[in-house]
Amino acid sequence: MTGTNGVFMDDRQVSKVGSKALLKRMNRMRVLNTVRERAHIGRAEVADITGISRASVTYLVGELVKDGWLIEYDKGETTQAGGRPPILLQFNPDAMYAVVVMIGSERTTVAVGDGNAHMRYRETQPSVLGRSADEVVDVVVDMIGRALDTSGVDRQRVGGVAIGVPGLVDAHNSIVHYSARLPVMRDIDLGSMIATRVGLPVMVENETRLIGWGELKFGSGRGYSPLVCVSVTLGIGSCIILEDRMLSGSSYSAGQFGHMTIDEHGPLCECGNRGCWEALASSAAVLQRARGLDAAWAAEPTIPAILDAVKNGDRQAGKLMHETAVHLGIGLANIINIVNPSIIVLHGKMFEAGDAFLQTIRQTVSSRALKLPALNTRLIVSELGEQAGLAGGVTLVMRSVLESPLEQRANPFYV
Amino acid sequence: MTGTNGVFMDDRQVSKVGSKALLKRMNRMRVLNTVRERAHIGRAEVADITGISRASVTYLVGELVKDGWLIEYDKGETTQAGGRPPILLQFNPDAMYAVVVMIGSERTTVAVGDGNAHMRYRETQPSVLGRSADEVVDVVVDMIGRALDTSGVDRQRVGGVAIGVPGLVDAHNSIVHYSARLPVMRDIDLGSMIATRVGLPVMVENETRLIGWGELKFGSGRGYSPLVCVSVTLGIGSCIILEDRMLSGSSYSAGQFGHMTIDEHGPLCECGNRGCWEALASSAAVLQRARGLDAAWAAEPTIPAILDAVKNGDRQAGKLMHETAVHLGIGLANIINIVNPSIIVLHGKMFEAGDAFLQTIRQTVSSRALKLPALNTRLIVSELGEQAGLAGGVTLVMRSVLESPLEQRANPFYV
DNA sequence: CGAGGTTAAAACAATAAGTGAATTAACCTC
DNA sequence: GAGGTTAATTCACTTATTGTTTTAACCTCG
Numbered sequence: 001m002t003g004t005n006g007v008f009m010d011d012r013q014v015s016k017v018g019s020k021a022l023l024k025r026m027n028r029m030r031v032l033n034t035v036r037e038r039a040h041i042g043r044a045e046v047a048d049i050t051g052i053s054r055a056s057v058t059y060l061v062g063e064l065v066k067d068g069w070l071i072e073y074d075k076g077e078t079t080q081a082g083g084r085p086p087i088l089l090q091f092n093p094d095a096m097y098a099v100v101v102m103i104g105s106e107r108t109t110v111a112v113g114d115g116n117a118h119m120r121y122r123e124t125q126p127s128v129l130g131r132s133a134d135e136v137v138d139v140v141v142d143m144i145g146r147a148l149d150t151s152g153v154d155r156q157r158v159g160g161v162a163i164g165v166p167g168l169v170d171a172h173n174s175i176v177h178y179s180a181r182l183p184v185m186r187d188i189d190l191g192s193m194i195a196t197r198v199g200l201p202v203m204v205e206n207e208t209r210l211i212g213w214g215e216l217k218f219g220s221g222r223g224y225s226p227l228v229c230v231s232v233t234l235g236i237g238s239c240i241i242l243e244d245r246m247l248s249g250s251s252y253s254a255g256q257f258g259h260m261t262i263d264e265h266g267p268l269c270e271c272g273n274r275g276c277w278e279a280l281a282s283s284a285a286v287l288q289r290a291r292g293l294d295a296a297w298a299a300e301p302t303i304p305a306i307l308d309a310v311k312n313g314d315r316q317a318g319k320l321m322h323e324t325a326v327h328l329g330i331g332l333a334n335i336i337n338i339v340n341p342s343i344i345v346l347h348g349k350m351f352e353a354g355d356a357f358l359q360t361i362r363q364t365v366s367s368r369a370l371k372l373p374a375l376n377t378r379l380i381v382s383e384l385g386e387q388a389g390l391a392g393g394v395t396l397v398m399r400s401v402l403e404s405p406l407e408q409r410a411n412p413f414y415v
Numbered sequence: 416m417t418g419t420n421g422v423f424m425d426d427r428q429v430s431k432v433g434s435k436a437l438l439k440r441m442n443r444m445r446v447l448n449t450v451r452e453r454a455h456i457g458r459a460e461v462a463d464i465t466g467i468s469r470a471s472v473t474y475l476v477g478e479l480v481k482d483g484w485l486i487e488y489d490k491g492e493t494t495q496a497g498g499r500p501p502i503l504l505q506f507n508p509d510a511m512y513a514v515v516v517m518i519g520s521e522r523t524t525v526a527v528g529d530g531n532a533h534m535r536y537r538e539t540q541p542s543v544l545g546r547s548a549d550e551v552v553d554v555v556v557d558m559i560g561r562a563l564d565t566s567g568v569d570r571q572r573v574g575g576v577a578i579g580v581p582g583l584v585d586a587h588n589s590i591v592h593y594s595a596r597l598p599v600m601r602d603i604d605l606g607s608m609i610a611t612r613v614g615l616p617v618m619v620e621n622e623t624r625l626i627g628w629g630e631l632k633f634g635s636g637r638g639y640s641p642l643v644c645v646s647v648t649l650g651i652g653s654c655i656i657l658e659d660r661m662l663s664g665s666s667y668s669a670g671q672f673g674h675m676t677i678d679e680h681g682p683l684c685e686c687g688n689r690g691c692w693e694a695l696a697s698s699a700a701v702l703q704r705a706r707g708l709d710a711a712w713a714a715e716p717t718i719p720a721i722l723d724a725v726k727n728g729d730r731q732a733g734k735l736m737h738e739t740a741v742h743l744g745i746g747l748a749n750i751i752n753i754v755n756p757s758i759i760v761l762h763g764k765m766f767e768a769g770d771a772f773l774q775t776i777r778q779t780v781s782s783r784a785l786k787l788p789a790l791n792t793r794l795i796v797s798e799l800g801e802q803a804g805l806a807g808g809v810t811l812v813m814r815s816v817l818e819s820p821l822e823q824r825a826n827p828f829y830v
Numbered sequence: 831c832g833a834g835g836t837t838a839a840a841a842c843a844a845t846a847a848g849t850g851a852a853t854t855a856a857c858c859t860c
Numbered sequence: 861g862a863g864g865t866t867a868a869t870t871c872a873c874t875t876a877t878t879g880t881t882t883t884a885a886c887c888t889c890g
Contacts (some may be wrong), residue, residue, distance in 0.1 A: 028434035257753055
């Protein structure tokens, strides 16, 4: 369509011809993001940080204030040796709201969040597993409607809907191509199906990628690049974000380390291959192996039950989790060697297994990864937890509103 | 220095503030590259392809012609139903020359190439292995001097020197941080050392990354993105290029798949880890294993000797190469799963082992990689061979000349 | 308390890149 | 050679950025 393959989520911008509109969008975003990241900041400092001239910053900030994205929240606090105090700027979280839907294999969640990813509303329903695609759409549309009606936010200010789905998603066209967990989602144009019924722009993205966005913009990965986010649940999902761009690949599966072989002779994986990371270190793998053990918690094992057993000093459980930590470490070492990220954010219940578990992971990483990249990679556990995906949805919606061509968008805020 | 980590080789551009100069550089490059890629093209078609207006294209092409980058090589050949024929444009390979140096562990090569990466001069010397850093600089400076003197190209038209080194290179600052093959190269500011003595801009880059650039711009990978280039020699080098940007990582080691674990219980690697791809599938690994065999060619094995043995039906050699192909395939499958590239270019003598060898690789890949990304990935053997690195050097020099701010550069061509 | 200093923000005029519309150039066919 | 067609150029216009100047708002010190 555009000629070059869509590799980044936002390659429209980069590969588009350089027009004055593009220039302005770039600088506008730059100013807005600078204020968002370092709040309590005046125009002059924004100019210094961004490198944009003071005159342009004044102009752009003026527009952003007029449109409601920024607020001049305080006049005060002079700097240094006297001089006029800056007019302090702040991102206005109420400029825009986003509806975020997470269609998981364990539950369905809909939330409404403001620009700071604070959720004003939330509803959780059982998983849609087993339903048809149309039924899934019905459920989601229903939940979105209820969210819009009862959350109390001004519908005019809702910038759009972001939907997270486990599986292969063409985020450009909002199409779900394939999902191992939700098999009915096969080449489904989820975006259009929902957009026509809720009357809002709809974006669809892979679940783990939403989590990655959340961690990058609101979580412990704030500002790092390249960022790798690894989410361990039944499978292992992951993504790579580079300078605010999601690495997408030629068919939407870049950054997925789950099916990386780390043991060529290892156990068979769902995908047909042997020794995938996911077959050795996911929750599913742990549960699978637990079932083969002889213990009370092993009859119908759950991750929390196993973690409990570890806490109570159960030898078998301890060994199981130790081995899992080693396998996680091997995969993480690979990520470090291959991607050389500045941060890896670890996501999922399993990382609440305690210090010993993390210790084993870290030891494995530092013994198996190359020294230099290992030293340069922060390995941290998500603080956002379940919130990450929702926050990521807010990010997507906000970007889409901000980056859509100015002309095309009747400015909905403070007109 | 720039605030954000240098992730792409050319992030100056992307992260820099949007100025009119940037805009012009972008469009200029776009026009130039369009003409380079689809030669025999008129201004109107360039405008259609790039999306830039006809007026701007006229202006930009005019400037590029004036500066000597493009030539109006023919007036003829009208299109369709009459009408003025376009003035056909062509990239002018003589607009700029580049000196390219490859400091390998087996030899040192210096070449002078034109804008089409045709080499006008070449000299090869034995490897600098064992020499001190200063001696290496002496050798290189000497060779560059001879190249400039005897190649016959106008020194005014030499845009710079590109140097390829096996190892960890900070291409931004032209510093070689570490090299397993040339251990004296440790935190050496090779760029400055050579630049001051030859009086030309000098760029330093990792050997495999130069090969990748060559394949992308002049080889079989032309225009593909994302492109992965894998070079199998004693070790395994590799790189990832995305939309004309080299993936660099937070400490210059992104895209290196050599030390990716594919067998956690595998043999010990030089790096201290177990089962690295490089420890299982590189030439060194093959030679190592060959030495353990009982055959005439196994006493002092070389890759050509082993390949010969295979051709002559030697069972042991056949098995050895088959297993190597499988290991190569496993690593390539990982690359496909992780990066989801649209092409992987295979580089190195080993890929001349014949159809059976490649067949085994392909079979392994298609049985072990995920179906969709595997279908979307072309797996091809380099046509450029030894030339690739040299061509890549030309690319780097040309980019640096074209992308340097217009004001700063006294235009050396056709003034 | 007011003059002089300092910094921030706004206003203004200048610059320059991209673009649409109009014009000119170069070819075709009938 | 008239009318049609497409390419390239020219020109007037728009607009984003910028350097400079001006105004605003604070400080300190005598």
